[in-house]
Amino acid sequence: MATHLRFLALTVTTATAETTYRFDQPATVISGPSGAGKSSLLMLLKHAIGGTAVLTPAVRDHVHSVLASVVVGEQHMILKRTISGDRSDRVDILDPETMALQHTLGTRAEEGQRSLSDVLLDALCFPREKIPTTRNGKATTLNLTFTHLFRYVYLEARELDRQVVGHLDNHFKKQRKVLFELMFGLTTSTVMELERQVNQLTTDLRKAEAEEENVGAFLTATDPRTDDELRTELSGLRDMLQNAETTLRTLRTEISETSAADAVLRGDLRAAVQAATAATQEMLAARELVEARESVVAQVELDLRRLERSATAIDQLSPFHFVVCPRCAQRLDARTVPEDHCAVCLQADPAEEDVDPAAVREARSALEQQLQDARELMQADAEVLRRARDRSSDAEFLATNLRRQLDAQTRDVVAPRFDAISDASARVAALNGGIDAVLHLRDSWARVRAIAQAAKDITALRKAANAELKVRKAESDARRSLVTDLSSRFTTTLRELNLPWEQSAVIDPKTYLPVVDNTPFESLQASGGALQAGVNIAYHLALLECGLTHPDILVPSILLIDSPRKALGSNRDDQERGRRIYSRFKALTDAYGQRLQLIIADNDTAPLPDDAFSTIELDYTHPMVPGVAHPGPNHTTRTEDGYQA
Incomplete structure (x- = not known):
């Protein structure tokens, strides 16, 4: 089943005030006008778990620290992180009962030091792997971190109609594919170790041949x-x-x-x-x-x-x-x-x-x-x-x-x-x-x-390693039916959302990305990016449900979506698609309850009169940053225009 990841609450502290935002229900809608702090609240969740967040000047200037109550796997953790300063790259782990400091961990991996990513991945029972690759003709590796995995569950507003899990980011290309394969069991630690061995043996062979010559x-x-x-x-x-x-x-x-x-x-x-x-x-x-x-x-x-x-x-x-x-x-x-x-x-x-x-x-x-x-x-x-x-x-x-x-x-x-x-x-x-x-x-x-x-x-060693690698990959290939199942769920979800697509919708078995009418995601065209946004949401919903359905898929059981209806558009058809998306959210919460968590930031409350959605309402009188007066609708700053922290 999906690896359990859930935010229980987030406490935002400024110099003069402190506010705690709770996420008690399976689905929470953060609503409010533009600039009230909806996207910033999601970004602060990302910041709390060690990610690189895009923060507005209001957050950077006034918020001192955030404290997140998180359930990771079977562990309840309290994570505290400052917004700026010398300790902004460190996260304190506090005892949930006494709030006493247990550990202070770095957000980035350091030689010989255990990082926050290591702790979170271990708690999720998710493999901590190094991806074999080649740089300048020499074998090397790329680390897989928790923040890489988090990209699979956080749909930022600026990427909703532009890319799927950062697939346009060349620096993230290998990590994205390997993370998917690890989640679906299409590769294993043994396979990756064999790939690292083959990479190193290839480098050693080139060196020996050059020396002999x-x-x-x-x-x-x-x-x-x-x-x-x-x-x-x-x-x-x-x-x-x-x-x-x-x-x-x-x-x-x-x-x-x-x-x-x-x-x-x-x-x-x-x-x-x-x-x-x-x-x-x-x-x-x-x-x-x-x-x-x-x-x-x-x-x-x-x-x-x-x-x-x-x-x-x-x-x-x-x-x-x-x-x-x-x-x-x-x-x-x-x-x-x-x-x-x-x-x-x-x-x-x-x-x-x-x-x-x-x-x-x-x-x-x-x-x-x-x-x-x-x-x-x-x-x-x-x-x-x-x-x-x-x-x-x-x-x-x-x-x-x-x-x-x-x-x-x-x-x-x-x-x-x-x-x-x-x-x-x-x-x-x-x-x-x-x-x-x-x-x-x-x-x-x-x-x-x-x-x-x-x-x-x-x-000879490389030949033997390649032979074993071929056998191990053949064993993993038997699980590719799970990708077919994901593709089927993706098609069904798209039909339920009534998006403007024609013939077919599948998940590419090589790239693990959505393809609609034989057209890759980045080539889809629709007014205001509505089709791309809908396809992206459908892809992540299918991925989440696939993880919840299958006992051996390691997809995290959480999904954060920033401004889905804004990306879809505002005409009557767009509003109907927005309602269908929320209906799909409700269907998932009705089916799986506390096994999943949806956190949605949107301009308006959920378009369905149902208590399945808890609501965090923000406005210019009560903005997200506590104790700081909002200057009004004419002085709003979008998260997309903020700074990275």
Whole structure:
């Protein structure tokens, strides 16, 4: 059944007076002339429950606060909110028995804080959801709030013949549809969570694919060898290293056997020579890699500058129509220029995608990301080169000192073998450097493979989520018969109101909006907007009754309508339609009693002599704002001309 929402009373407090307006009956008519405060009273109800209300200067200047007694679901709440000032964005929740302060909550959601909307939605047992959406190519969400839901039950005078539940508001489009689907069970929390997962997985997949492409392109530009070629080269380098190490060990054995007396010195020298040679080879390998990185960085910077110059030139010069040559000042208008060609250089105009700002921004973003990756790799390699130079310098200095000592002792016997050892050590170091370089490149290619595998995993997860989402949506689709029932009730209500429509009236199963004679609401034409207003009222009455009839539809059981007969018109037929609308109001209150609430602001009292309608009568002697004298009919301000609070 419909979620229970009911206003019991509203107390309006000024500096000098206080008035309580009660809503005891299922239907209450707030009547009075223009400017007496009917619409403002409805707006103050909206203000009390945390909404953004349009208030007249009289309300803003004189009303200090409002206090609403509300039944939300099974809970009786007292909500107090000031009109202006530092605390106007806060609502106090008071104890209904003692009027003691229980909580003070914000009207807007704050990170990590519970808002008034959260409390009201929980009390209604209405799902608190975040709508999955995409912004700037990234997955994000839109919050659903109680004030969004309230738009389904409050027909403001300025929107009665203009839009249905704010359907012309592009910022509210997603919330409106999802709220309807949640009310009718056409979507569920599980479905929305799956949609959020699919959105996030799609964003992650795009990011992984872009990263794989960028890193792969950088590696290809730095070194053309493929991963398979590097694996083959690595195997050959390891075989050559094994042979070189065997030769080096043999030479060292011969040195050891030649002069046992100089074993310690030779050992120190061998170690020093080996370290110096390895450090030199490491330095050379690091230098070559840095030079290659610098070349790539320079090329990407050149491409980026070329793109910037091209974009700037297009942006600065495209608006100008040259009649003389900018170089030699000769006139150009005498020449015959083919269509779609430049009047200056006679070349064909560039394709739209080449000058499209979005395409230029996308190209710039890709180049900037590639430049950032290249610079990070270059900086890392430059640091490796610096450390290699330091080690090489230290090792060479030590080896030179040891060699001088050994030469002085064994100039004729040991020195020649040390030369051979030096060459062998250099060979080993060079091979080790080559192996390290190949391993470094293979690690980079392994990263590309890991990114590609991550993209495959994300794709599989998204496929599974989409499959489950399809199943869940199919389960929800079984409830679409409820939309058909709503459409039938809408058609019946329109016929009862005797509105000037011809063939058909349905609820669009995709937009959930009324369509009359195959014409959407905003395209309907009638004198003074009477048809639009009648269709809008019929739509909301059908929605309310549908919620009251079905036990599992979460439509709030309340409807606030501002100035229905004013929107319908004033001729005899219009007055008859107004009477029919009130007859429909009465039929609903007779059928459902206290299960629903209707609050109608109108210029006149109900056109039916029946006690089903309680009345709040306002006039210039007794206006809505207590304790403030009304200046009279010549000084009225409509709510539509007020300010938002």
